[in-house]
Amino acid sequence: MQVDVDLKDFSYKVFIDELSQLKFNQNVAIITNQTVSGLWLKDLLSLIEAKNLNIISIPDGENYKNFDTLNFILEQLFVAKFDRKSTLIAFGGGVVSDITGFAASIFQRGIDFINIPTTLLSQIDASVGGKTGINNKFGKNLIGSFHQPKAVYCESKFLKTLPYREFVAGVAEGIKMAIMFDKNLFKFLEKSDLKTQNEISKLIKKCVEIKAKVVSLDERESNIRVVLNYGHTFGHVIENNTNYLKFLHGEAVSIGMNMANHLAFRLNLISKDELVSIEKLLIKFNLPTRYKIKDIEKFYDKFFLDKKSSNKKIKFILPNGIGKYIVKDDISKDIVLEVLREFQ
Ligand SMILES: NC(=O)c1ccc[n+]([C@@H]2O[C@H](COP(=O)([O-])OP(=O)(O)OC[C@H]3O[C@@H](n4cnc5c(N)ncnc54)[C@H](O)[C@@H]3O)[C@@H](O)[C@H]2O)c1
Ligand SMILES: [Zn+2]
Incomplete structure (x- = not known):
């Protein structure tokens, strides 16, 4: 291939x-x-x-x-x-x-x-x-x-x-691409346990196709490439809070996606069923989806450390249904804090 x-x-x-x-x-x-x-x-x-x-x-x-x-x-x-x-x-x-x-x-x-x-x-x-x-x-x-x-x-x-934990940390990035761009890939991951080399090759091919297309459209990340950072806005804060020790990158992204999904649900961008089915898929691959936030104000402030956030605006990359994305930089702090509170 x-x-x-x-x-x-x-x-x-x-x-x-x-x-x-x-x-x-x-x-x-x-x-x-x-x-x-x-x-x-x-x-x-x-x-x-x-x-x-x-x-x-x-x-x-x-x-x-x-x-x-x-x-x-x-x-x-x-x-x-x-x-x-x-x-x-x-x-x-x-x-x-x-x-x-x-x-x-x-x-x-x-x-x-x-x-x-x-x-x-x-x-x-x-x-x-x-x-x-x-x-x-x-x-x-x-x-x-x-x-x-x-x-x-x-x-x-x-x-x-590859150790299993490293493997599924990679799967998390695959789930990310499925939710943003490809509903069929999401369905495939729901069905497959990725136990055979055939299934793994299929996942690699699908994801490489997505990544290649996104990079071809926007090599320097001035627009669509930013979508690959879904789950990362929250994930980076979690990695930073835990000194990059507790979670592998893909694991932090997994929790980050679940947090982003709660925000998307709060904004009526995804249904309750979709919210639950994504978390179920992450859990199926033994990925973490929860993290206890100690101080939501401090967590919020750390969003501004992100390279993608500029001019005091945080860029949230959210699912708009499964297989479609939306980028929002006008979500009020109150709404974000409300969602973070669910993870306290
Ligand atoms: N350039 C980009 O677009 C981009 C995108 C995503 C991530 N990254 C970067 O990638 C890095 C994370 O990559 P990673 O998750 O591959 O981590 P890694 O390179 O640290 O590899 C994880 C571990 O697996 C071991 N390993 C590698 N191949 C193995 C194999 N076949 N069998 C057994 N062990 C093996 C490695 O030695 C390491 O201990 C981060 O630095 C991140 O910033 C870059
Ligand atoms: Zn990543």
Whole structure:
């Protein structure tokens, strides 16, 4: 299966379960971490032929998506005498693809990179669309660039070793796309337990199609791409309140979606049945949907930390029925607080 990301001069393909021999006539560096390399690097190496092949292993974890690791990667490229024709391959989850893409975007003013994502979240979301970056002490993903990969290879077989909790955190992002854009995908997820590789590949394909379309329409997130942040406005506050320790990103998004849905219900955008069926689907995948808010005023204030909120207006991305979205930036504080109170 192949999906096109249509971006004029920077178009590329996402290959799903089609990874075969890759041949390069230039220097190549695979950026990965020890967890992924221990499990899958041998398999990948058997498929890659290059003039000069380097492996750069970075420490595993969101904490290492930072300047030090970026600098480490860049220095390794200079040591290996990389030039502007060289290529990087990101082999890992979203952390690896974000930092590899960013390194590729600034090494000698930009070189090519390819994504071979190994988590569900990175296969359906992070590896497609060209957002790259790192974190610093002021927040997550605040430093970065738009730099599109040359190709993406999503292999469902890599997910066999992914811990269940990481897997369903990825499913949460898939549910997000279904609620915003595709009622049939929502129905499919209601029926499927995603136990077979076939079903997982179908989910990857559907989500990549959605992401590719959204990115093709709005590469720089000036309009429709913002819809992919459904559940994130609330989710980011939950992640921040819990110091990024208690919940995986997808888990916080799951709770965030449920909170957003309560707001949508309050505004008559979704019915009670829809509200309940979405929460039921999240629970089916063992995702959390509730979080006890200690101080609703403080929670509300943190919405303004969001990159998407500007001019004192909070942008709420809400379902307008299942499969359709609406973006609202004129919801009164009182109504939002009323909804937050339901989670106290
Ligand atoms: N650029 C974007 O558009 C975009 C979109 C969404 C998220 N992101 C970023 O992605 C990151 C989160 O990505 P993630 O959820 O993939 O987390 P991650 O990269 O930290 O991976 C999660 C864990 O799974 C391990 N792992 C990876 N593949 C495995 C496999 N096949 N088997 C066993 N273990 C495996 C990793 O080593 C890690 O410990 C965040 O930094 C987020 O900001 C970026
Ligand atoms: Zn997300």
